[in-house]
Amino acid sequence: MKLPREFYTRSDVLKVARDLLCRKLVVPTRSGKRVAGIIVETEAYRGPEDRASHAWNGRRTNRTETMYGLGGTAYVYFVYGMYNQFNVVTNVENIPHAILIRALEPIEGLDIMRRRRKGRSEYELTSGPGRLCIAMGIDRGLDKADLLGDRVWIEEGLSVSPRKIARGPRIGIDYAENWKDKPWRFWVKDNPFVSRK
DNA sequence: CAAGTGATTAGC
DNA sequence: CTAATCACTTGC
Numbered sequence: 001m002k003l004p005r006e007f008y009t010r011s012d013v014l015k016v017a018r019d020l021l022c023r024k025l026v027v028p029t030r031s032g033k034r035v036a037g038i039i040v041e042t043e044a045y046r047g048p049e050d051r052a053s054h055a056w057n058g059r060r061t062n063r064t065e066t067m068y069g070l071g072g073t074a075y076v077y078f079v080y081g082m083y084n085q086f087n088v089v090t091n092v093e094n095i096p097h098a099i100l101i102r103a104l105e106p107i108e109g110l111d112i113m114r115r116r117r118k119g120r121s122e123y124e125l126t127s128g129p130g131r132l133c134i135a136m137g138i139d140r141g142l143d144k145a146d147l148l149g150d151r152v153w154i155e156e157g158l159s160v161s162p163r164k165i166a167r168g169p170r171i172g173i174d175y176a177e178n179w180k181d182k183p184w185r186f187w188v189k190d191n192p193f194v195s196r197k
Numbered sequence: 198c199a200a201g202t203g204a205t206t207a208g209c
Numbered sequence: 210c211t212a213a214t215c216a217c218t219t220g221c
Contacts, residue, residue: 053216098216
């Protein structure tokens with residue numbers, strides 16, 4: 001079952017980021033096979049007040065426009081000249097909240113992932129936001145894709161026990177001044193596919 | 198630990 | 210228009 005629209009349009013992005021743990025991210029291939037992974041690490045970004053968010057201070061440009069869309073939309077952008085990053089837009093239209101998916105545990109289509117990440121160990125397949133996009137075949141063609149559509153979606157998976165959730169500061173946002181230490185990164189405790197220990 | 202890579206952004 | 214930056218990964 002795909003997660004319903006109401007899952008994404010909730011107003012508390014931190015809550016949605018936690019709830020996304022242990023859900024299943026699915027991308028079908030052109031030949032109709034499924035590549036999928038269990039979400040084990042997320043980060044919440046709460047524009048416009050969050051200095052770390054691309055939509056900080058109401059910044060609304062060609063790239064960030066996607067974040068102003070309806071909850072349940074994919075926000076995929078390109079960084080460091082090499083990598084795509086997959087995010088989930090939350091909240092209602094015109095409130096630019098989003099959640100970065102930082103790590104997955106591979107669960108379906110392992111053969112396809114291994115081919116796309118040739119020479120990498122099992123743990124390196126999807127343990128990082130750039131890595132998982134390569135393994136899943138996610139690129140900017142999926143920016144603005146509806147997560148209730150058929151190009152990329154998230155299924156219920158399992159709901160996670162609160163005891164299994166850890167939280168801490170977000171990664172790679174040293175520029176974010178007083179927002180950089182907020183514990184808005186969530187992960188599944190002891191899961192070996194989390195991007196950093 | 199630092200290079201690499203090019204889209205995006207701010208600032209002129 | 211130009212220059213700096215970047216929600217990262219890899220190989221040294």
